[in-house]
Amino acid sequence: MRSRDGIRPLFVRLFALMLAALITHLLPQTSFAEGPAEIVCIQCHSGMPEKYSQPVKLWRGSIHAENGIACNSCHGGDPKDAANAMKPERGFLGAPKEPAIPAFCGRCHIGVMNDYLASAHGRALGKGGPTCVTCHGNHQVLKATLELINEKSCSRCHSFDRARMIRDAMQQTDGMITTAETRIIAFKKVGSDTEKLEKELFALRNRFHSLFHNVNVEMVNKESARIQADLKKIQSVLATWDDTGRKRKIAGAAALSLMLLVALLAHLLRKTFDET
């Protein structure tokens, strides 16, 4: 049988062990998922002189960064191995020469590349004509919007007249697409099944975007009109949903009024029992 003196050190040891376990548990801990670790390209380049760190700063404000397209998505290489990140055997491509830029971007934007190559801009590739980065920027890649067709940008190479005509022809369609998209998102947020409309709008937007690199005013006008006609079909579905929402509110108002009436009748009836 263990003596009291023998039990005490054991008890103290057990207590110390429990205290240590408790303290370990009390140490700050995080239960929320941490964000993904930055790739080595960003880690190294961020700390480099201006010339090498600027692409990172520019990229952070780009549509690519917004959509999770990182350095290695375009330039290749190994984003997890700092020592070998820029080795060709790890798929590193570096920066393309000017005539190779459309093919570089076109690995992902295939349709857009074809539209560009078929346009006057694309036909002038290698002869002083613009490439993708001339209008869209290189690291701070801008989202393809009509704002990219502007006097300041276009008049670097030619007059803005024809570009203005094309932009004006597309302006209304662009507005209709934006409005339809906003409304579809609003319906989606309240549980409406917008999948079909989203797909239709996606296809229409792609058709519309293919006009961005077209410089034939007449063709742009005709295709814009066709796209608008299809957009009106989407608008009519959205209008039907609006109407359904209004009808539901009217039904709700009637049901609510009925309940208030029941409450009033119950109250009045209860009062008659008070009097009797």
Added chain:
Amino acid sequence: MTLLRKIIDWIDLRIGVREVVQKELTGYLLPRNINAWYSLGSILFFAFVLQVLSGILLLVYYVPDAEKAFKSVSFIMNEVPFGWLIRMFHAVGSNMMVLALLLHMLSVLFMGSYKRPRELNWLTGFILFIMVQGISLTGYLLPWSQLSFWATTVATNSANAIPVIGPYLVEFLRGGVLVGPPTLGRFFALHVAVIPIGIVALIGAHLFLLKRTGVSAPPFGQKETGNQWLGDSYHYENHPGGIPFFPHFALEDLRAIAIYMACFLAVLFFDPYLFFPKDAFIPANPFVTPSHIKPEWYFLANYQTLKIFPNELIGLSLQGAAMTFLALLPFVDRGPERHPLKRPLFMACSIGGLLLWIGLSIWGHFS
């Protein structure tokens, strides 16, 4: 009328239904100074029945499979005739029921109705409160939306803070290391079978205790507001000269239920997304963590408490201590006085606690 009377006579001859009606309805007397707060129990019962009915209708089309759950809910909302109404009825109804339950508990607290001999009434009511929170939490996952998925991830993760058994408990709750299809199966079973059966049993126990002890008279408008029960023998608190349950109080209940329904319908038809954050209609994606996942409004205080402390164990322990204290309140607060204005310490503590809960909820909402 003659036919109806004949039917009633026929039934009465066999089971003595008139005697039951006289004893349980027209002859069941309630205190004359009974107030509208007493109708909250009936409102809750009504709200629970509505939840069960709308839940059964949802079960017709809902598929408890991680691959199909979101689409089935979307199908209910968009394709099933009046499916949107049933789904929103169930979702808004759960929030309204929690609100009514909180008000019911507050009224019991402030009128001192939890005091002896009604300790068991309070305890069963408190367990019902926990179970309603449980059924809400498990129901949250079923639509398998981003909100469902990540709110459940955060909620189940909290159990990790419990020493030793925490990680095992999380895995048990989730049916795996991460929230996934097995979690949906478990939560579905809990939501549609285990917890509802528990709630029904506890409602039965709660009503049985109410019938055995009798309704407590409100402490308002009386000279003597102390607890009359001496604790020496079982005593049914009757109310001679009181108002009959039927038709008097039944009409008051009907009025209260109609007002509750009017409020409910106002939310349902004019601001149905009041309780739905924007991630509620996006399908669950385990690879995309939304930036601001928040729990339901009634869990915001718990959520914020966990965030305040550097360690979740402290936050969980504090919440556990507060809940245990509340559950055992009738055994702690044993003073005979029931009128809230004659209980300054109780009033200060309960109003302070209530303000703290509201403050933490608001903080949690904006944090």
